Amino acid sequence: MSKILELQALRKYYATQKAVDDISFSIEKGSIFGLLGPNGAGKTTLLRMITGIFYPDMGEIVFDGQKFDPLNDIQQIGYMPEERGLYKKMKIGEQALYLAQLKGLSKAEAMQKIKFWFKKLEMETWWNKKVEDLSKGMSQKLQFVTTVLHEPKLIILDEPFSGLDPLNANLIKDEIFGLAQRGSTIIFSTHRMEQVEEICDHIVLVNLGKKVLDGSVSGIKQSFKENKFSIKLQGEQMNANNPAFTILEEKQGGYVLKINEGFQSNDILAHFLQQGVTIEAFNEILPSLNEIFIRLVEGSNAKTRSFQQVD
Template sequence: MASILELHHLQKFYATQKAVSDISFNIEQGSIFGLLGPNGAGKTTLLRMITGIFYPDNGHIMFDGRRFDPINDIIKIGYMPEERGLYKKMKIGEQALYLAQLKGLSKAEAMEKIKFWFKRLEMESWWNKKVEDLSKGMSQKLQFVITVLHEPKLIILDEPFSGLDPVNANLIKDEIYGLAQRGCTIIFSTHRMEQVEEICDHIVLVNLGEKILDGTVGDIKQQFKENKFSIKLKGISAPSNSQAFDILDQKVNAFTVKINEGFSSNDVLQHFIQQGVVIESFNEILPSLNDIFICLVEGTKSVTRAFQPLTE
């Protein structure tokens, strides 16, 4: 699939501080892409370069097949920053209408789309409320609507679920899926790794201004797996020993094992089959993105040498 966004060797400096150092990656059209990293990693600087707020000191950005032009291309981008940019004293309906027109919609088009989104997200009764009267979650829903109503090709969401209860978080999540299915590309930036695992197709992890991981969620979990498996055996409280594996944990007839070097999962299964044991379940245990994130961020200096990105 074609890339809608390509970052080529981006660098950005603040005085003597290096915020982004030689970062490159591509984002495919229609994908949900996770940009991850701890505080101070360089994520916000990257997002601000992608939106034209900052210019890179070195490198360049390709957007929709050509060199990124912030003046003309910004209308094709929707950006919801973590720091909200709403007018507190302004009525919600008037504010949505004003911002939609700033993004190129006529008043009639803006009204049509605002009414559609307000109805879809159960916000119709909010029209005459002021932003200062909204809860954090309500303000978050309004910011999301303002970000997407002009139907941008690229949507950037920085911590979009902050302040949302589980019902509204699921509502926004479903809308994100729907936007991607309709061809929008989503950049999703968050600290919540469980949301990334559930939502994103592809992720990039940055730390200290450098890219330290780049790949699909599935490939990354496979890359960092440790040959651990959960096994449930019928009527067995303690399996017999085997050179093929070590038992790491045991609960009644459920076990966690680690396959030793030189052996495979087939060797483990064959061991129990030969013992005449009934195997109720046998599942590989893959590391969570949260575990991988902590491992890489806490050991960045050594890990960046030990692990090469999955893609360039």
């Protein structure tokens, strides 16, 4: 798969602070990519360099196979910042039309696409409302529409679910999947790790201006696993005296085990099967991205780690 974006050794300094310190990664076309990190990690600076708002002090950005040219390439990028980027006194319909034309659409084409998106996101009755009269969630839906309606190659969404109720969050999530399926590439920046696990194919974690984690979601979770398994036996009590595993806790009628060094999961299964015990459930427990995030960020000297897809 070809790459839509490549960041090569990017650096950005503010006085003595290294906001972005030698960060490199690439994003495949049609993927949903998670850019993660705590507050002050350098995420916003990275996004502003990708959108041409800031220029890197060192390094290079390659967009769709060519050196990034903000003046021309920005038409192929949609950016939804976390802070509101809307004109409060303008009517919603007029604002959407104005922003669409700024992105190069004709008035007729813009009107067609706006009506399509307003109907899709149940915003048809909002046309004459002013932005200042919208709730946070309604503003978020409008900002999402103005970001994607010109069908950019690269869509950057910074905390896109902020202020949305669960119903509208699911509506936007489905549209994100649909945009990726139709060929757009999504950069998704958020603090909500459960959303990242559900949505993203690949993630990069930055901390203190440096990249500390880079890989597929499944590959990263596999790489941080700790040989923990949940097991439920039919009508049997677990014997704790077994060299193959250690019982960590009893949980909901079953047990959480850690397989000891030198043994494998098949050894556990074989042990109970030989005893004639019926196993109702046996599942590996993988760490959540939230657990991995906390583990790496809490250690401020974490080194870069890269992981590939694990099937």
